[in-house]
Amino acid sequence: MKPLSDQQRLFMVDSIQLYEAWQAAAMQVRSHRYGMKWLKSGNGEYLVRLTDAKGNGKSLGVRSPETEAIYEKFNEGKARAEARLKATTTRLNEQAKLNKALRLGRVPALPAKILLELDLSLARDDFRVVGTHALYAYEAMAGVHFMQELLASGDIDLLYDPRKSLTVVSSRLDGDGLLGILRRADKSFEPMVENGYQAVNDQGFMVDLIIPKRDMRDTEPVRFAPIDLTAAEVPNLQWLSNAPAVSEVAIAANGLPVRLKVPDPRAFLIHKAWLSAQVDRDPLKKQRDLHQAEVVFEAIKDHLPQYEILPAHLKYLPKEVVQNWIGNHQKTLRR
Numbered sequence: 001m002k003p004l005s006d007q008q009r010l011f012m013v014d015s016i017q018l019y020e021a022w023q024a025a026a027m028q029v030r031s032h033r034y035g036m037k038w039l040k041s042g043n044g045e046y047l048v049r050l051t052d053a054k055g056n057g058k059s060l061g062v063r064s065p066e067t068e069a070i071y072e073k074f075n076e077g078k079a080r081a082e083a084r085l086k087a088t089t090t091r092l093n094e095q096a097k098l099n100k101a102l103r104l105g106r107v108p109a110l111p112a113k114i115l116l117e118l119d120l121s122l123a124r125d126d127f128r129v130v131g132t133h134a135l136y137a138y139e140a141m142a143g144v145h146f147m148q149e150l151l152a153s154g155d156i157d158l159l160y161d162p163r164k165s166l167t168v169v170s171s172r173l174d175g176d177g178l179l180g181i182l183r184r185a186d187k188s189f190e191p192m193v194e195n196g197y198q199a200v201n202d203q204g205f206m207v208d209l210i211i212p213k214r215d216m217r218d219t220e221p222v223r224f225a226p227i228d229l230t231a232a233e234v235p236n237l238q239w240l241s242n243a244p245a246v247s248e249v250a251i252a253a254n255g256l257p258v259r260l261k262v263p264d265p266r267a268f269l270i271h272k273a274w275l276s277a278q279v280d281r282d283p284l285k286k287q288r289d290l291h292q293a294e295v296v297f298e299a300i301k302d303h304l305p306q307y308e309i310l311p312a313h314l315k316y317l318p319k320e321v322v323q324n325w326i327g328n329h330q331k332t333l334r335r
Helices: 006-031 065-101 109-119 134-142 166-172 177-185 238-242 265-276 283-303 319-328
Strands: 036-041 044-050 057-062 127-130 155-160 198-200 206-212 232-234 245-251 257-263
Touching: 006 065, 006 245, 006 257, 036 065, 044 065, 057 065, 109 155, 109 177, 109 257, 127 134, 127 238, 134 245, 134 257, 134 265, 134 283, 177 198, 177 206, 206 238, 238 265, 257 265, 265 283, 265 319
Parallel strands: 127 257, 155 206, 206 232
Antiparallel strands: 036 044, 044 057, 127 155, 198 206, 245 257
C-alpha cells in the first residue's frame, strides 16, 4: 500500500470537483434531451414536452404568450446546459492528461465506462459495486494505492437491493434494463444465457447482477426489462445491502474521474474476512479474500480513523461475526 504524494492528492481533489461540475452539466443536458415542439391538433397548436425517443410527450397547453415563454425558456436552458457541458468536458480532459502523467489512473477502461454510464443514469443510486472493484473506491478514500495484484479482475459485481420497487428502477433505466446500460459502454455485451445473471462482452469481461438471498415466498424474477439480466441470489449479501453506502470518485486508466457507490469499508473487510474462513470457498479465492480484507483494514487503521470498528457501528452485521473478527484483531486495534 503506497500513500499518494502531495501532488497526486491535489490532482485528486481537483478531479473530484471537476467531475461533480461535469456530471451536473451532463444531467442538465439529459433533462433537456427529448426537447419540446409545437403540434397541431384540430384548429389549434399545442406545446408538447417530449418524454421519450419515440415521440411521446405531455401537452403543456395551447399556443399562447405563456406557452411561447415556456418554449423559449426551455431552449435557452438547453443551450446554456450544452455550453456548460462542453466547457467542463474540455477542463476534465485537460485534467485527465495530468492525472495520467502522475499515474493516478486506476480503474480499468471498461469497468470505468460501465460505471460512468450507470452514474449518468437515473438509477445511479440503485446499485452498489461489491467485490474486487470496490477496492478502487476504498483506496481513493484513504488516499493510497493498493498492490495491483489485489485489484486485477475479469468481472464486476453489481449488487441490487430487491426491497426496492422493480417498476421504479426499471423506469429509471429507460425501459432498457441493466443490459441497456452495459451496451452503452460496449455494444458487444450479451447475456451469458438467456435472462441469466451474467453479461459478457467480446473480450470476455463479465458483469454479474446479484442480490441477497430472499424469502422462499419471493419468486418474482429481479429483472428490469423483458430482455435483461436476471439477478442471482447470493447468501449473506444482506450484510452489504444493509451497510451504509459510500460514494467515492476514483480515477480511471485514461485519467478521467469515475464515481463508485460501495458499501461501508468495514462491511467489506468483515464480509471478505468471513468469506476467507468458509470451508466451501474456493481455496484460491479464500486467500485473495483474506488479503483484500487485510489491506482494507490497514487503510482504515492508518488513514480512515472516522471508520471505527466497534460493534455499536456495525449492527447491520451478525453480532457473532463482528465479535469474532474484533477478537482476532484486538492487539492491532489497540495500536
